[in-house]
Amino acid sequence: MELTPERLVAQLGQGPLRPVYLIAGPETLRVLEAADAVRTRAREQGYAEREVFEPEGRDIDWNALEATLRAPSLFAARRVIEIRLPTTRPGKDGAAAITAFCDAPPDDILLLVTGGEWSRQHGGKWSEAIGRVGQIAVAWGVKPHEMPDWIERRLRSRGVSADRNAVQRLADRVEGNLLAAAQEIDKLALLAEGATLDTARMEDLVADAARFDVFRLVDAALSGQAAQAVRMLAGLRAEGEAVPALMGMVVMELQRAAALARVQARGGNLAAEFRAQRVWDSKQAVYTRALQRHPAPRWEQFLAAAGRIDRIAKGRAPGDAWQALERLLVAVAEPRAARVMG
Template identity: 70%
Template sequence: MELKPEQMAAQLDSEPLRPAYLIAGPEPLRVLEAADAVRAAARAQGIAEREIFEAEGNQREPDWNALEASFRAPSLFASRRLVELRLPTGKPGKDGAEVISGFCADPPPDVTLLVSAGEWSKQHGGKWSEAIGRIGVIAIAWQVKPHELVDWIDRRLRSRGLKAGRDAVQQLAERVDGNLLAAAQEVDKLALLSDGSPLDAQKMQSLVADAARFDVFRVMDAALNGNAAQVSRMLAGLRAEGEAVPALLGMVVKELQTTAALSRASNLANEFRTLRVWDTKQPMYRRALQRHDAPRWEAFVAHAGRVDRMAKGREAGDAWLALERLLVAVAEPRALRLLARTAV
């Protein structure tokens, strides 16, 4: 069975847990909420024991032997278990595919398997995912396209008991500028602030913060996600609003230092925990780490120092132009030539 991520909760409310679930896709919020729906259903149905398998240390894949052994082992503390398999790349490899297919061919009655992945395309599927689909549920969290965002927000508002006119929903969509997490946060805030009456455009404007304001947090998200064009557009917006480069550099340097630390880590999962990186942001960092190696991330941090000196008049150069070139290079490796004055 294949469902949209937003349909997962209703499906889980209507029937017992199936033996296996696959939730994958490039939209972290949709993946996280669908996976949380499975976890909540497991708790509601009395499943108290949970095991997590993911790549650790220098390993590129989880320990497939340990996972297979876990499927066969009896539960130690409860009659049923939720076993989570996390595949950031969405590719289990030959050994992993065999383990998953073997589970699906004869699923243990006391185990529910939840496979989650941060990447997905038509090339990711195979016999192992088809096997999950035969005994369970597949939910692919594609990115919400610009023309779909208004309807997505409208459904989100209705799920929180809010009614809004089309103009009001359109206004919110323009403010969040495609950021589902920002949209979800604004809808939750509206649910707290609304008096229950329908929202028109004027009321929406008075209640909602301008989440589409081109703030530095979202500029860095765009850079780490590889959206070079969005980086340039947002920086132009910040500059037009009268922001100063030094006021932006604190967050820029922090994010670059975080990514540099992750690039040096021998155990990425542990480093995420050490740095307190939220689950929803981990796929973004993983994508960024695939574009550049550790020395290059260190060079990016050094280049940010040069931008700071330009902004303070201690070094010749246009600080805004230097900042744009730096973040565009973070987003797009082909733009590294823009940093020719720095060895990156």
């Protein structure tokens, strides 16, 4: 039976863990939090060792995974083996490995499979095998009319009370962005001081989401949201920001993506590079999707374009810096915009 991530989390404390879990879907925050809950519960039940398998280059080393599943642990009696599939498509070899595990799951291993996409086309015999012995949770995007209820539940979970108008105001501010909503709610938990929030107090405490900051701007481009990035850039310009003030973060993120792309292109250890670049788990899916859109040479072109924009903004080269930056962000977000930078 397909569960919501929240329902899965609620069931984790109601008995022993299942041998395998599949958590996937387009809403990254819900996937990450449900997977974290599984890991936490596993540690509580004595799963002291954890090993992660994710694509290095084009695919996971499924032979190494199968060897790990067969080998006894050197350090712990019970282990969590985690498979990260950005596209939630294990391929023929991966599907066979997962199905074989589900046919005879060992007592000392919990298999956790996570993915960033899901539809009927993603499933198959491998996911059916998971459903027979484990649990499947799909993190669909929260619809606009569902957002206030999601926010209200999360506020309560953080010990914050707000009236319905205040909840709706926060929903309007974050514009469907669950991560932004979660960040604002965490701030409110520190600032609300036990009082029930009305609309006026919510306005005082919550940062105006219309003032799009550069972090969200770059995230939108990396996530493939071209229209959102353009709108955010217009918001920053309207707020009086200057292009040179934005370029430091833009260049830093492009440098990070370029370094990851180089490692991926040569078939290196992308997980190790994520650690070296200090990319948090919650942000890795964003970079992974971005790397799937463009080859390594393209990221070098993006960096070169960013350098030109910085020179334009500082009066050292001709051109419109705002227009050039918009074109760069659209090119990062949209593969079909390969020639927009000129």
